[in-house]
Amino acid sequence: MESGFYGSSTDGSLKCKFEESGLANTHDIMEKAVRWFRSRSIFVVAYGTGCGAIEMPPTFTSRYDAERMGVVGVATPRQADLIILSGYLAYKTLRRVIRTYEQMQKPRYIMTLGSCPINGGMYWDSYNTIKKLDDYLPIDVSVTGCMPRPEAVIDGFVLLQERIRNGEKAGWEKYDENFEFYKENQKRVLGGHIDPSYETDWYNLKSGGKA
Amino acid sequence: MIFQIILLIMLAYVVGFIYFGLYRNITARIQGRYGPTVYQSFYDSIKLFSKNNTVSYGWMFYLGPVIMATGAVLTLVLVPVFSDSDFLRSVTSQGNLFVLLYLMVLGPLGNALAVGTGGNPFGVMGVVRGLTRLIGLELPFYIAVVGLIIAANSSDIVHIIDLQKTAGLNIINHPLLFIGAMISMVGFFGASPFDIPGAPQEVYSGPRTEFSGKFLALLMSQGSLFAFAKLVLIVDLFLGGADSLVMLVLKTFTIFVAIIFIGIVYGRYKVEQAVDFLMKLPTLIAVLGLARIVWFG
Numbered sequence: 001m002e003s004g005f006y007g008s009s010t011d012g013s014l015k016c017k018f019e020e021s022g023l024a025n026t027h028d029i030m031e032k033a034v035r036w037f038r039s040r041s042i043f044v045v046a047y048g049t050g051c052g053a054i055e056m057p058p059t060f061t062s063r064y065d066a067e068r069m070g071v072v073g074v075a076t077p078r079q080a081d082l083i084i085l086s087g088y089l090a091y092k093t094l095r096r097v098i099r100t101y102e103q104m105q106k107p108r109y110i111m112t113l114g115s116c117p118i119n120g121g122m123y124w125d126s127y128n129t130i131k132k133l134d135d136y137l138p139i140d141v142s143v144t145g146c147m148p149r150p151e152a153v154i155d156g157f158v159l160l161q162e163r164i165r166n167g168e169k170a171g172w173e174k175y176d177e178n179f180e181f182y183k184e185n186q187k188r189v190l191g192g193h194i195d196p197s198y199e200t201d202w203y204n205l206k207s208g209g210k211a
Numbered sequence: 212m213i214f215q216i217i218l219l220i221m222l223a224y225v226v227g228f229i230y231f232g233l234y235r236n237i238t239a240r241i242q243g244r245y246g247p248t249v250y251q252s253f254y255d256s257i258k259l260f261s262k263n264n265t266v267s268y269g270w271m272f273y274l275g276p277v278i279m280a281t282g283a284v285l286t287l288v289l290v291p292v293f294s295d296s297d298f299l300r301s302v303t304s305q306g307n308l309f310v311l312l313y314l315m316v317l318g319p320l321g322n323a324l325a326v327g328t329g330g331n332p333f334g335v336m337g338v339v340r341g342l343t344r345l346i347g348l349e350l351p352f353y354i355a356v357v358g359l360i361i362a363a364n365s366s367d368i369v370h371i372i373d374l375q376k377t378a379g380l381n382i383i384n385h386p387l388l389f390i391g392a393m394i395s396m397v398g399f400f401g402a403s404p405f406d407i408p409g410a411p412q413e414v415y416s417g418p419r420t421e422f423s424g425k426f427l428a429l430l431m432s433q434g435s436l437f438a439f440a441k442l443v444l445i446v447d448l449f450l451g452g453a454d455s456l457v458m459l460v461l462k463t464f465t466i467f468v469a470i471i472f473i474g475i476v477y478g479r480y481k482v483e484q485a486v487d488f489l490m491k492l493p494t495l496i497a498v499l500g501l502a503r504i505v506w507f508g
Contacts (some may be wrong), residue, residue, distance in 0.1 A: 034261045041254040053453070065244040070254055074248075075415035076333075078266065081258075105262040105423045210336040 031167070037108065038081070039161040040070045045080035045104070047097060050087015052113035052147050057084060058151040071157050077103040082140075082160070084122035087147075088123045089130050098186060101186055108172045109140040109164075111156055114147050121146065135185045138171030159205055212301040217290055219299045220436065223287055226253040226460070228363070228434025230467055231443075237468070241475050252435070259428035262363075266423060268329045275325020276422065276429040282317030283437035289314070290443050293460065294372045294452030307366040308356055311444065319345060322418050329421040337417025340482050341408035344398065347489030350407070352395035354497035355388040359448055362504050368447050375451035382449040387500030389449050392492040393469070399441055401431065402474030405485050442466055 016203040046056045046064075060066050060073050074080050077100045090096060099111065112133060115121040120131035133139060140163070163170070175182055186194055230248035239246025289306035293297040321340055326334040359381060363371045375381055382389045398405035409417035420432060444465040446453060452468075453459035480488065 006259070034257070037257040037263065041251070041258040043255075060244045064240070065246070065311050068237060069243040069249050070247060070251060075411055078421055078465050079416065079427055081262075106264065 003098060021157075035167055039164040041070045042082050042109075042157065042160070043074040043080045044067075044071055044079050044082045044084055045100070046073055046084050046086070047085050047100060048115055049089055049093050049097075050114065052086025055113065055147055055150055056084065056086060057152060059153045066152040066154060066157060069154070069157060069161070077101075078105065080104050081107065082109045082111055084111045084113065084153075085117055085133070087135060088114075088126075089122060090128050091130065092128075092184075094130055095190055096134060097193065098137065106172050107164075107170060109160060110137055110171055111141045111143065111155075111160065112139055113143050113145075113153065115144060118142050118144070120199055130189060136182060136189070138174045138182070140171040151191040215299055215301040219288060219292065219301075220284060220347055222292075222299070223309050223436045223439040224432065226463075227439040230438065230464070231435055233280065234467075234471055235407050235470055236284075238475060243302045252431070256428045257433055259431065260425055262424035262428075264419070264426065268398065268421070269505065271328040271332040272325050272421075273426060274319050275328075276426045276433070278321025279322070279432040280429055280436075281320040282321065283433040283440065285317070286311060286314045286444075287436055287440040290440050291369050291372065291447060291485050292443055293454060295454045296446075300369075303369065306358060308368060309366055311368075311398060312356065315441075316345065316349070318433070324420045326421070331421040333414045333416070334418050334422045334443075336414045337408045337410075337420065340410075340414070341418060344405060344407050344489075347486035348398040350395075350397050350490060351493035351497040352399070353393035354494065355392035356448070358388045358497070358501040358504050361501075368393070368444075372447055372452040380449065385449075385500055387496050387503065391464075391493045391497030391500060392445065392449070394489070394496075395467075396441065396445060397470050397473050398489070399475075400438060400470050402470050404477040405489075406474070406479055406480050407485055410479060434439075436441045439463070 001002060025087055043109075044060075046053070046060075058064055064195070066072075071082075073201070077083070083097075083104065085097060099109065112118070117133040117139070119128070120129065123129040124131060130136060141156045141160045143152050145152055148156075164190065183194075229249055229252075231246070235251060236246040236249055240464075254374070276416045285381055289303050291303045311404055319338075322339045323342060326338045359371060360366050362381075362385065363374050365371065371381075378384065401409065409419060412419070419427060419430060443459070446462045450462050453462050
């Protein structure tokens with residue numbers, strides 16, 4: 001399934017409207033254009049965990065300058081398209097990462113650096129880190145190496161841009177489709193309560209907070 | 212008339228975004244980087260317009276960017292773009308400098324309402340910083356504008372432009388007012404040393420912290436419209452307006468590059484330092500210019 005024009009692939013209402021008016025081709029062209037613009041403008045929130053955080057400043061500053069490809073760091077997850085997780089994730093960190101990821105607006109992507117988020121790396125037998133991040137959050141691009149150099153990180157950006165441009169199925173769509181699977185895995189390591197609670201009505205806390 | 216307004220908005224959108232692309236590019240070149248393309252701001256805005264938005268803080272939160280955009284568009288349509296022709300000057304005769312000065316602060320107020328509803332602490336901090344800074348920013352700029360009004364004996368921008376054709380450019384006749392207004396303008400453009408509200412290392416994105424997707428795109432778009440309007444206003448008031456598109460781009464771009472260079476060279480003030488500075492040196496310069504007009508004509 002291709003990623004939708006307005007980021008929601010589940011309802012094809014817009015596509016239906018175009019098809020009714022005999023403009024299905026126009027829809028395809030627009031979607032292609034939007035995908036191209038998306039690939040040329042990636043806002044990154046850099047979540048520095050583990051050793052990989054040190055590779056991000058040179059990637060974004062004068063030496064390697066990711067901005068020439070449209071990859072810019074932003075300050076808040078609300079504005080971001082891509083979150084870079086740069087190393088191992090402790091259970092405690094995973095809780096925050098899930099919260100940050102769910103605050104990002106769709107379409108959203110995850111890039112990981114190093115081997116720790118793939119298979120645990122040197123923390124494979126640690127009591128408080130997760131081994132395989134893909135069980136808890138959908139990874140779009142894994143940049144391997146311990147640690148990957150900025151060239152490799154930029155290679156990861158290029159790969160992500162190609163995937164967005166080709167309309168390949170992205171992690172956030174998998175996350176939406178297999179939401180129960182991911183939540184089950186998250187609950188297994190984090191216990192019952194994960195923020196944000198989907199049962200709490202955060203805007204009416206005074207009146208009991210039940211949605 | 213509607214056609215001209217739409218054309219003006221489109222022109223301002225394109226020129227404003229290309230200027231912001233150049234801003235990023237020139238900044239990058241000065242920092243020894245290659246930098247993004249000139250069209251990067253278009254890419255960003257189109258991408259943001261195509262994003263989902265699932266955040267909800269009630270209608271006031273979403274009205275904020277709309278109020279800001281309203282202020283920007285109204286400012287834009289009230290500023291005469293070309294000095295000689297009536298083209299793109301559809302409703303300019305309806306307003307004068309006083310209306311413009313009022314509309315220029317409509318945006319920050321709308322922003323404050325929206326961010327207050329969102330309740331994000333960094334947003335609120337950004338708004339408080341922005342409004343505090345505004346106290347300092349407005350003072351030299353308003354004094355400069357009042358000086359020009361006294362000198363021209365009219366608050367009509369078209370009249371001020373026409374007067375410069377015979378009496379010489381205001382930048383030469385009233386250089387002190389120009390310096391005062393320009394220092395203010397650096398702040399109105401959010402350039403260093405007055406980039407306090409959205410200071411990235413201090414309050415994340417400041418007022419924009421909680422905005423995402425289409426609303427962030429709307430904020431960016433109105434920013435570029437407003438920037439173009441302010442540049443044209445400065446050109447109208449001090450550089451005698453522009454009689455063709457080439458002159459318009461040349462004059463506005465000169466002002467814009469000056470602001471970029473000032474912004475790159477200086478570091479950031481603290482809020483109280485900025486207000487302190489603005490209320491002393493630029494205000495003093497503008498008051499001297501005003502006194503010169505009042506007593507020596």
